[in-house]
Amino acid sequence: MAKARVGLRHAEHIDVHEDDIQDMQDDEAQETLDESMDPLEESGRTVDSSDEEVEDAVQEDMARFEETFVGINKRFRLINRIGEGTFSTVYKAEDLEYNKYSNDWDIDERENRKWSSPAHRRRPSRRPHYVAIKKIYVTSSPIRIFNELELLYDLRDSDSVCPLITAFRHLDQVVAVLPYFQHHDFRDYYRDMKISEMRLYFKSLFTALRSVHAKGIIHRDVKPTNFLYNPAQSRGVLVDFGLAEREGTDSQNCACHMSDEDRRYRINNSVHAQTQSSGHNASSYPKNDTRNSRRANRAGTRGFRAPEVLLKCTQQTCSIDIWSVGVILLTMLSRRFPFFHSADDIDAFLEITTIFGRKKMRETSLLHGQIFETNVPSYSEGGHSLEKIILWCTGRTGDKTQPKKELDDDEKEAVQFLYRLLECNPAKRITADEALRHPFLTKAYEDSEADEDMVDLVEA
Numbered sequence: 332m333a334k335a336r337v338g339l340r341h342a343e344h345i346d347v348h349e350d351d352i353q354d355m356q357d358d359e360a361q362e363t364l365d366e367s368m369d370p371l372e373e374s375g376r377t378v379d380s381s382d383e384e385v386e387d388a389v390q391e392d393m394a395r396f397e398e399t400f401v402g403i404n405k406r407f408r409l410i411n412r413i414g415e416g417t418f419s420t421v422y423k424a425e426d427l428e429y430n431k432y433s434n435d436w437d438i439d440e441r442e443n444r445k446w447s448s449p450a451h452r453r454r455p456s457r458r459p460h461y462v463a464i465k466k467i468y469v470t471s472s473p474i475r476i477f478n479e480l481e482l483l484y485d486l487r488d489s490d491s492v493c494p495l496i497t498a499f500r501h502l503d504q505v506v507a508v509l510p511y512f513q514h515h516d517f518r519d520y521y522r523d524m525k526i527s528e529m530r531l532y533f534k535s536l537f538t539a540l541r542s543v544h545a546k547g548i549i550h551r552d553v554k555p556t557n558f559l560y561n562p563a564q565s566r567g568v569l570v571d572f573g574l575a576e577r578e579g580t581d582s583q584n585c586a587c588h589m590s591d592e593d594r595r596y597r598i599n600n601s602v603h604a605q606t607q608s609s610g611h612n613a614s615s616y617p618k619n620d621t622r623n624s625r626r627a628n629r630a631g632t633r634g635f636r637a638p639e640v641l642l643k644c645t646q647q648t649c650s651i652d653i654w655s656v657g658v659i660l661l662t663m664l665s666r667r668f669p670f671f672h673s674a675d676d677i678d679a680f681l682e683i684t685t686i687f688g689r690k691k692m693r694e695t696s697l698l699h700g701q702i703f704e705t706n707v708p709s710y711s712e713g714g715h716s717l718e719k720i721i722l723w724c725t726g727r728t729g730d731k732t733q734p735k736k737e738l739d740d741d742e743k744e745a746v747q748f749l750y751r752l753l754e755c756n757p758a759k760r761i762t763a764d765e766a767l768r769h770p771f772l773t774k775a776y777e778d779s780e781a782d783e784d785m786v787d788l789v790e791a
């Protein structure tokens with residue numbers, strides 16, 4: 332078993348493999364260009380960890396894993412399977428060699444030791460320490476595996492990002508070892524979240540994104556199952572950098588980065604404009620279209636993709652992650668999950684059109700040098716306000732049986748924030764750093780502080 336203890340934080344690079352990872356067969360190099368997953372299907376597969384009950388099939392799967400990955404059971408005691416994704420299976424395990432290594436990543440242990448005596452602090456830890464072992468499917472491309480590990484290593488000291496402890500390889504199987512993070516299934520709490528709880532959730536998520544984006548890394552797959560949140564501690568960690576990339580990777584000029592004047596010139600001289608000026612109507616196509624089809628990274632999960640991803644923008648930035656956070660907030664406020672549920676990218680774009688209207692989507696398309704036309708009569712020109720959509724989703728628009736209701740002040744503030752996240756123009760969308768300074772998040776701890784004041788008053 333090839334080993335690299337990345338927990339030794341001072342190493343210069345990750346030495347994960349015996350062989351050069353680039354030499355292995357790349358059988359899915361193009362895969363990252365089009366990853367599409369149904370949000371419902373995706374969210375339904377995560378199994379909550381339970382130490383007591385382990386299904387027979389899981390037991391067999393773990394036994395097989397231990398058998399094929401020689402030596403793993405000397406270091407880890409597999410406990411349960413806690414996640415089964417598109418690219419990996421994740422197990423909860425006990426770290427049997429915890430005391431042999433430095434464990435800077437272990438925040439809980441650090442907290443525990445802060446309160447113990449100096450003598451006790453020097454003693455090895457005796458309580459069990461859990462890790463999450465991510466067994467990356469062997470069919471994943473080596474480049475992709477290396478990319479995930481390298482980015483995780485780069486982010487090792489980032490707040491609210493689940494750090495990489497180490498990684499191992501045995502033959503073609505690579506496993507990443509991460510601290511086990513106790514969390515709740517999103518579906519168990521999103522319907523009942525108070526606005527004050529949402530503030531804490533997003534504070535934690537934006538703290539993670541601020542560190543990730545500060546390093547110029549786009550996560551590309553921000554969604555509830557990739558942000559492990561513990562409501563009791565108001566703390567979460569961002570996981571799954573399998574689709575993440577550095578901003579600018581494979582970027583090519585897109586009209587969205589041009590000046591307004593240059594963009595207008597390009598649109599006025601486009602093939603579309605010429606087709607129109609030769610007397611055809613807007614939905615005509617040139618007879619001999621010599622344009623290359625547009626290729627751009629669309630990796631991510633359907634329903635969480637920003638409009639520019641759907642429009643195949645070739646110069647995507649970290650702001651695509653902010654849109655995905657907006658979809659999470661919309662999900663919580665509307666109490667609907669998944670909020671968007673489309674069959675493909677065109678469908679996904681039309682779902683967004685239903686909310687924002689044709690005019691906005693025409694402008695958004697033009698921004699990326701694309702033309703948006705639709706003959707579906709039900710899409711209104713101006714779209715609907717997010718307030719109205721939330722009231723409608725939560726049954727407050729009124730009918731014969733009950734009067735119309737309004738959003739309360741906290742909800743209104745959440746909606747103001749939501750507009751900044753679901754901004755169709757990526758250049759105008761709020762950044763993670765700005766979001767943390769937005770009133771919706773600066774008030775995050777006010778409610779809990781108010782509760783503490785009450786306790787103080789009672790004690791006095």
Ligand SMILES: Nc1ncnc2c1ncn2[C@@H]1O[C@H](COP(=O)(O)OP(=O)(O)OP(=O)(O)O)[C@@H](O)[C@H]1O
Pocket residue numbers: 373377378413414415416417418419420421463465493509510511512513556557559570571572573
């Ligand atoms: N550090 C961790 N602590 C606890 N659970 C974890 C941890 N890392 C991952 N998991 C669980 O495993 C699931 C899958 O992990 P991850 O998202 O990294 O894998 P994936 O194969 O890329 O997933 P997907 O394709 O579903 O996005 C997570 O949603 C989570 O439930």
Ligand SMILES: [Mg+2]
Pocket residue numbers: 416556557570571
């Ligand atoms: Mg995931």
